[in-house]
Each structure stands twice: as structure tokens, then as C-alpha cells.
Amino acid sequence: MAKKDTPASIVENETSPHYCTMVNVPPVQLPPDVSGMRSHMIVMTRKKWANGTKLKYYFYNGSTDGSPANWKGTTTQKNVVKDAFAAWKNLGIGLEFGETTDRNEAEIRIGFLPGDGSWSYVGRDVIDLVPSPDERTMNFGWDITHEMDTAIHEIGHTLGAPHEHQNPFAGIVWDEEAVYASLAQPPNSWSRETTFHNIIRKLSPTEVEGSTHDPNSVMHYPFGPGMIKEPAEFRNGINPAGGLSAKDKEFVRKFYPPLVAADYIEMKVSQSQVLDIKAGQQKNFVFKPLTSRKYKIETFGAMDTVMVLFERTAGGEVYLSGDDDSGTDFNSKINIRLIKGREYIVRLRLYYAEREGSGSVMVY
Known part of the structure; x- marks a missing residue:
């Protein structure tokens, strides 16, 4: 144009x-x-x-x-x-x-x-x-x-x-x-x-x-x-x-609102995080595994989401995996091996939920 x-x-x-x-x-x-x-x-x-x-x-x-x-x-x-x-x-x-x-x-x-x-x-x-x-x-x-x-x-x-x-x-x-x-x-x-x-x-x-x-x-x-x-x-x-x-x-x-350190929520194994956001909004999580093993990062509830996983490195964030469950009866899920001592970022955008706060995300 x-x-x-x-x-x-x-x-x-x-x-x-x-x-x-x-x-x-x-x-x-x-x-x-x-x-x-x-x-x-x-x-x-x-x-x-x-x-x-x-x-x-x-x-x-x-x-x-x-x-x-x-x-x-x-x-x-x-x-x-x-x-x-x-x-x-x-x-x-x-x-x-x-x-x-x-x-x-x-x-x-x-x-x-x-x-x-x-x-x-x-x-x-x-x-x-x-x-x-x-x-x-x-x-x-x-x-x-x-x-x-x-x-x-x-x-x-x-x-x-x-x-x-x-x-x-x-x-x-x-x-x-x-x-x-x-x-x-x-x-x-x-x-x-x-x-x-x-x-x-x-x-x-x-x-x-x-x-x-x-x-x-x-x-x-x-x-x-x-x-x-x-x-x-x-x-x-x-x-x-x-x-x-x-x-x-x-x-x-x-x-794409500006992000600051306070926007990142710490994830811990087997602790559910409520997605108390409106349609179109996003939550960001940081996860530091204490053990190197395969993990599942999964959403729960009647909602449509896209979830993306990055590793935070000295050179910036590196994309690892993602899942988009929009329009399906499934939930976003990532199965991946994560390494002890490294830092991972989970970004989750909500498309739609039957009611605000009705969904959650967990790493386990």
C-alpha cells in the first residue's frame, strides 16, 4: 500500500x-x-x-x-x-x-x-x-x-x-x-x-x-x-x-501489550494455575524443572487455547513446541523432555471459554 x-x-x-x-x-x-x-x-x-x-x-x-x-x-x-x-x-x-x-x-x-x-x-x-x-x-x-x-x-x-x-x-x-x-x-x-x-x-x-x-x-x-x-x-x-x-x-x-517481569507466573509441578483471563488475552508462565525428565504441560476445562513453549537462553527465547486446540473437544497439551537447571517459558492465549476462570493449566 x-x-x-x-x-x-x-x-x-x-x-x-x-x-x-x-x-x-x-x-x-x-x-x-x-x-x-x-x-x-x-x-x-x-x-x-x-x-x-x-x-x-x-x-x-x-x-x-x-x-x-x-x-x-x-x-x-x-x-x-x-x-x-x-x-x-x-x-x-x-x-x-x-x-x-x-x-x-x-x-x-x-x-x-x-x-x-x-x-x-x-x-x-x-x-x-x-x-x-x-x-x-x-x-x-x-x-x-x-x-x-x-x-x-x-x-x-x-x-x-x-x-x-x-x-x-x-x-x-x-x-x-x-x-x-x-x-x-x-x-x-x-x-x-x-x-x-x-x-x-x-x-x-x-x-x-x-x-x-x-x-x-x-x-x-x-x-x-x-x-x-x-x-x-x-x-x-x-x-x-x-x-x-x-x-x-x-x-x-x-x-500485544508490553510485558514486564511481573507478568510471568512461576509454575510448579502438579500445581494448577487458573486461567482467569478474558477471550483474546494471554498468560505467561516460567518453569524451572528440578529434575531432567519428560513432562506434560496441559490445559484443563472447556475452552479453546493456543499454548507455546520456549526455552530462555542467553541468546533469547528458543521455540520448542506448541499446540492449538481451537475448535476441538480436546485440550492443548505438550509432551516434552525438559532439563534441570534450564528455564522455560509457557505462553498461553485464550480464544474462548464457557465462562471466565473456568480453565486451568498444569505441568506434571
């Missing part, structure tokens, strides 16, 4: 700015008996990361890593992306970001293939759907040297944010043929199917946090006159202010 206040983002004689292309992935399929608020909370939350995770990003270099040469970006473009990660982190969120030179360690793998559009998988899809280190999870298909918001936008997708102009609560009524005609022209040159998927298609209400539309979101495309019929205030176009809006900041701080 091109930055609204960057002149280079709209090329003279072109009918529209460069637009981000959403990756088309299969919709979430839940069992028929999973519906209502339970379904809403699972679909809205399941692509979000466990808060406190350090997401590592990798730039393909096209020379020594065996990737195509045209995946390599310039130093300036890579610095724009690094600054965009910093823009999100500087909001004080609990997530961490760090560059790695080993693509096998990276959750986020970035290419700069010209003409392939700018895109990113959404949230945890980058690991659930793109497991190969030889595949990109994010691409920048045009020169983003002067387009910080393009990089912020794509990282927003990686954090789990969808396109705001597809918010079903926006009330936007498109002049569909005008939209198709505009996006068929350069620089996007999209098919009708691509335009529908990225613009006209409404998101399911279950995918959207909140019920209000934010036309200033960094996740919102700018639109020129004549593309929107209703509301009347948008007939002359929508031009986001640029940068992260107040609601963008509210979204990311809700799912």
Missing part, C-alpha cells in the same frame, strides 16, 4: 497507486457445532502470535543463499523495512523483532521481486502455510525507498491485521465497474478476480476486531473519486492520513 503523502507513490498518468495484494488462502474451517461467539473469537484471534514472541526476519540476498537474484533488495530498501519494524516496536508492544542471517531461523522471509506486487501472509500463516525456508512470506514488488507506509502495512499483515477497507462495518458501496476498470490499468494491472479479492470482497465479521471503520488506518488503501457510491462522504475518495492511526495502535497494543 503506497503512502498517501509520498508523491512517488502515485506515478504521473497512472489511474491508481500501487496496492498491496492479499495472499489468497483457504478460509478457516471449524466444525459445524462451533458457532456464535466461540467461532468469532477463534477466527479473529487464531492468526495472532503469542505475545512476547521474537519474530526473526530474513532478507534473501540472491547471491549466496541460492535464491533468485531478483529477490534481493537494495540496502536502502532493506533499511526502510527495518525502520518499519521499529515503528511497530516503538509503540511499546510485547512482540520483539530481530534480523537473522539464517533463513531457517526466520519466521518472516522477505524478497524484493519487481512486478510481483507487495504482499504478506497474515499472522501465523507465515509458519502454518509457508514452512519452507526457500519461500517468501513477504514481498515488495516496487521501489519502497520513499514509502515507509508500504513496509508498515505489510508488517501489519504479518502481525495479524487484515485490510481495513474490507471491514464489513465500513458500509462502503463500491461502483464496482469503476473499481474493476481502474485496477485493470497500470501500475496494478489486476484481473477482476484479484480486484474482487483485494478490494470489493467483504471480510467476515468474525475476522474483524471491533465494529467501526477506520479510514485513516495504515491498513487502508487510498481511493480516488468515483470509486465509492456510499457513504456520501467518501464519493470524492479516501486518503488515509499516513502512518499508524490511533486505532492501529489500539489494535496492536490490545493483542
